[in-house]
Amino acid sequence: MKLRNLLILALAVSPAFLFAQQWQPKQAILMSKFAKDVKAESVLPEYPRPQLVREKWMNLNGVWQFQPATSKTEALPSGNLSRSILVPFPVESALSGVMEHHESIWYRRKFKVPATWKGENVLIHFGAVDYEAEVFINGKSLGIHTGGYDPFTYDITSSIKGAGEQDIAVRVFDPTDNGGFPRGKQTLNPQGIMYTSVTGIWQTVWLEPVPKTNISNIKIVPDIDKSVVKLIVNTGDKSSADVEIKVKDGNKTIQTKVGKANTEIIVPVSNAKLWSPDSPFLYDLSITLKKGTQQLDAVSSYFGMRKIxxxxxxxxxxxxxxxxxxxxxxxxxxxxxxxxxxxxxxxxxxxxxxxxxxxxxxxxxxxxxxxxxxxxxxxxxxxxxxxxxxxxxxxxxxxxxxxxxxxxxxxxxxxxxxxxxxxxxxxxxxxxxxxxxxxxxxxxxxxxxxxxxxxxxxxxxxxxxxxxxxxxxxxxxxxxxxxxxxxxxxxxxxxxxxxxxxxxxxxxxxxxxxxxxxxxxxxxxxxxxxxxxxxxxxxxxxxxxxxxxxxxxxxxxxxxxxxxxxxxxxxxxxxxxxxxxxxxxxIYIKDVLPTSQDVARTWKYSFEKPDGEWMAASFKDENWKSGLAGFGTKGTPGANVKTVWNTSDIWLRQEFTLGDLKGINREDLVLYIHHDEDAEVYINGVKAVVIPNYSSNYSMVKISKESQNALIANGKNVIAIHCTQKQGGQYIDAGISYVETK
The missing domain is CATH 3.20.20.80 (Glycosidases)
Incomplete structure (x- = not known):
């Protein structure tokens, strides 16, 4: 769907100019190559909701007033706040101009409702605020929203005073690690695989005028087996108004269907163009809410015909x-x-x-x-x-x-x-x-x-x-x-x-x-x-x-x-x-020497470092213990432990007999191994591979040409392995496979 160049009113950004000189981005350890394109007077100006589009709206992104709050219950301050911030960048970010963490914070700015919106309800939308947000219009609290990842909306019509400037304030509380709510990879102590926290408004804030009876949301379910798309067009007042749905392929309307709001409407889509990664075709939707011949509301949307x-x-x-x-x-x-x-x-x-x-x-x-x-x-x-x-x-x-x-x-x-x-x-x-x-x-x-x-x-x-x-x-x-x-x-x-x-x-x-x-x-x-x-x-x-x-x-x-x-x-x-x-x-594989992943095989093993050439085919292992693979400790990811190995090292040997290798390209022989951690593998005394670190399950590992050639067809062979435990779980099992590509 091609989004139209939707109206962004000049009044939406004019307050930003009042504070533009007060905002400057901070310098993070790294800045992305896109940082230079961020302008205070035009921050993420694109229409934020592509599947429910109206023509009239006002973007409230830009420079807002900002200051830390003493607590999550601090009363709304009077007058201007002490600092500025660029919305919708989180407080901890360089682009916000703040780059600090505060558990509780205040936002504030002014806006004017366009005169052309007279007679319509005015909604304020927040794409997302992390984590708890209380919204005030002209000093009146509209409510508290919790949840850092979902959009929320308030009808501010009754809170608007006259035709002049209106005041919006938002108090945010975000305890991050100290709360047991969803927060993903955020932490107050960034390290390893955990990263800098995100507090406050981090998605677009915007205003939208809607008629009193309006389309609040839509649900779209494609059904390629029946060549239809199912829609429910919801209104906030549960109206029984008519809904006219037009399905478009580019500029061509291919189907029109009329049904009732708040009920399922089934629209045929014959000979559907299916959505896929190779052909991501999208149909456009035109949805009109009507009462008789009177148009109440209209939105545009899109959908893809696909099935998973x-x-x-x-x-x-x-x-x-x-x-x-x-x-x-x-x-x-x-x-x-x-x-x-x-x-x-x-x-x-x-x-x-x-x-x-x-x-x-x-x-x-x-x-x-x-x-x-x-x-x-x-x-x-x-x-x-x-x-x-x-x-x-x-x-x-x-x-x-x-x-x-x-x-x-x-x-x-x-x-x-x-x-x-x-x-x-x-x-x-x-x-x-x-x-x-x-x-x-x-x-x-x-x-x-x-x-x-x-x-x-x-x-x-x-x-x-x-x-x-x-x-x-x-x-x-x-x-x-x-x-x-x-x-x-x-x-x-x-x-x-x-x-x-x-x-x-x-x-x-x-x-x-x-x-x-x-x-x-x-x-x-x-x-x-x-x-x-x-x-x-x-x-x-x-x-x-x-x-x-x-x-x-x-x-x-x-x-x-x-x-x-x-x-x-x-x-x-x-x-x-x-x-x-x-x-x-x-790529097809055939077992030459099966692992114990499905059926356990017997190996000779020792927890004590052996004397002599333990990897050689001629080595005498009569005094070693016998046990079923795999070897390791319970709870190791991907492990199927049959014999406990909980020491620092293990040495393993298995004698096996190969059949005829005719028709097999030895270069296509690979090791199929699950190792936790470092492993060295030998075939008939010839080094096949040394593998550092660990795997969480069985994987293919290429082996040396010398070890491939060391295998004896129609005869006895020996595979020998040394595995070392460093930390966490431990496990070892291996086999040999033949790989063929088609």
């Missing part, structure tokens, strides 16, 4: 788009900016990350424990990216763990689904991430299913699984991995995390899963992981995988882009080719 479902293919449950399996590969997208915090500096900046996601060849993106403004989803809809939408988590990885605010979580989960259920790009709701404040999982799956039965539900990405929802999702670093289930579709919700430091473009250096120091090795390792994905897709039933991540974020240096969006770390063409291989190529 679970189907069966090759004996596995798979994610289907439009009734066909499409392997999904996308980056983790955390939505942080070095200068704007949660808020992108401009609409072009907001669009840029998604454009780069497409340029890298991804067809999906996981919006990670954050909710974006409506326009982010608009661009995902337009560009053609499937979206996994996370619910922001309470009690993320920080020292303070207050009691979970279950009421807040329940309410905000509902509002997340209801606020964004019209976006065709969103194909999955992810309720929890890595066990962060996870509770009542089955209950929340049921809650979301009742709200929206048309999308997939992921009970929890990583860690805690309870057999509910559609998806079984594990995390594996650095290489990807695949879980096993006969009743759920399989996903690797996080993998990769390849660190690559670009001097001059880092916020701060910190540890990551694996560090690379040159582009050649960087893109090669990325391609190796894509080969793993193609193998898992073809042989193990994997439906989707999420690479960590699209950009660096503060201390995290594993982005495909630097945090300032200035540098693309690896060739976009090479990354794209790797992603296309994962999506389109089938």
């Amino acid at each position: 479902s679970i189907g069966e293919e090759g004996g596995f449950k798979k994610m289907f788009l439009n009734n066909k399996f499409l392997f999904q590969v996308g980056p983790l997208d955390q939505g942080f900016w070095p200068d704007g915090g949660y808020t992108a500096p401009t609409d072009e900046a907001l669009k840029y990350d998604l454009e780069m996601t497409k340029k890298f060849g991804f067809n999906m993106v996981r919006k990670h424990i954050k909710v974006e403004p409506y326009r982010w989803y608009y661009w995902a809809d337009k560009l053609g990216l499937m979206v996994w939408q996370d619910m922001p988590s309470p009690n993320s990885y920080t020292e303070k763990v207050p009691p979970i605010d279950k009421k807040a979580f329940t309410s905000e989960l509902t509002r997340l689904v209801e606020s964004h259920w019209n976006s065709p790009s969103i194909i999955s709701w992810v309720i929890f991430n890595e066990g962060q404040a996870q509770h009542n999982t089955a209950g929340y799956v049921d809650q979301v299913r009742k709200l929206d039965p048309t999308r997939l539900i992921n009970q929890g990405s990583g860690w805690e699984h309870f057999g509910v929802g559609d998806v079984l999702d594990i995390h594996s670093y650095p290489p990807p991995a695949v879980p096993t289930s006969a009743v759920q579709t399989l996903a690797c919700g996080e993998y990769g995390g390849i660190g690559y430091i670009i001097p001059g473009h880092t916020w701060k250096t910190g540890p990551t899963y694996i560090m690379i120091d040159n582009e050649k090795d960087y893109t090669k390792l990325y391609d190796d992981f894509s080969t793993d994905l193609a193998i898992f897709k073809t042989n193990k039933g994997l439906s989707a995988a999420v690479y960590t991540e699209i950009t660096d974020v503060e201390v995290e240096l594993n982005g495909l882009l630097t945090y300032d969006r200035e540098v693309i770390k690896g060739s976009a063409d090479k990354i794209r080719a790797s992603n296309e291989k994962a999506i389109k190529t089938n």
Whole structure:
């Protein structure tokens, strides 16, 4: 849909000029390449709600008055506030001009209601305010909204005084770590995978005139199997007025349907053009509310005809788009900016990350424990990216763990689904991430299913699984991995995390899963992981995988882009080719030596460092113990422990007999291993590979040509492994496989 150049009234921004000289951006450790485009007199001027558009509106973004509050109950101050801030950038951000944290704060500004709005109700909309916001118009409190990620609206008609200047004030309270409500990756003590907090107004604030009987919201549900789109056009007063709906393909109206407000209206869409990443076609909507021949209200919108479902293919449950399996590969997208915090500096900046996601060849993106403004989803809809939408988590990885605010979580989960259920790009709701404040999982799956039965539900990405929802999702670093289930579709919700430091473009250096120091090795390792994905897709039933991540974020240096969006770390063409291989190529594997993932195999093992050439085929291991693999400790991610190994080191040997290797290219033999942590592997005494760090599940690892050639066809062979425990869980199991590409 092409949004029209909607009216932004001059009066909307005139108060900004009064304070423009008082606002200057602060200098963050890094500033994005878009920071220079931020202008106080025109801040995020685009229409903020692309799926419910009216022509008349007033943007209240710009320079507001600001000052810290003494408490969440402080009385509204009289007169002007002491400082200024650029809305809608959070208080902690450089672009706000404040770059401080305060638990309680005040905002204030003046505005005038245009005379042309006379006789209409006036609404004030807030895209999002973190966390608790009390709104005052001319000193009168309109109410308190809680929740940092959802839009809210007040009718201010009765609070407007005359035709002159009106006063708006907002008091915000945000305890961040000290509250048990959803807050995602925010913390007052940024470190590791937790980042700078976000307080206050962080999405567009705007006014809108509406008739007394008006369209308050719409719900759009496409049904490609029946070639229809279903709509409910709601009015705040539950009116029984008529609704005229026109479906448009460009400038051509292809269908007109009349029904009643607040009831389902089914509109045929014959020979529908289906929405997909390769062809993200969107139909436009014109919706008119009528009483007889009188037009009461009118809005424009859009929708995509697409279906997401679970189907069966090759004996596995798979994610289907439009009734066909499409392997999904996308980056983790955390939505942080070095200068704007949660808020992108401009609409072009907001669009840029998604454009780069497409340029890298991804067809999906996981919006990670954050909710974006409506326009982010608009661009995902337009560009053609499937979206996994996370619910922001309470009690993320920080020292303070207050009691979970279950009421807040329940309410905000509902509002997340209801606020964004019209976006065709969103194909999955992810309720929890890595066990962060996870509770009542089955209950929340049921809650979301009742709200929206048309999308997939992921009970929890990583860690805690309870057999509910559609998806079984594990995390594996650095290489990807695949879980096993006969009743759920399989996903690797996080993998990769390849660190690559670009001097001059880092916020701060910190540890990551694996560090690379040159582009050649960087893109090669990325391609190796894509080969793993193609193998898992073809042989193990994997439906989707999420690479960590699209950009660096503060201390995290594993982005495909630097945090300032200035540098693309690896060739976009090479990354794209790797992603296309994962999506389109089938790579088949055949066990040469099976792992114990399905059927436990017996190994000889020792916890004491052996004397002599323990890896040699001729080594005498009669005094070693025998045990079933895998070896490790209970609770290690992805582990299937049959024999407890809880010491610092383990040495393993297994004798196996190979059959005829004719027709097998030895260069296609690989190690299939789950190691936690460092492992060194030998085949018939020849070093096959040394693998640092750990994996969270089984993954393919290339082995040396010498070890491939050392295998004896139609004879006995020995595989020997040394694995070292450093921290956390521990586990080891391995096998050998043959890989064939078709």
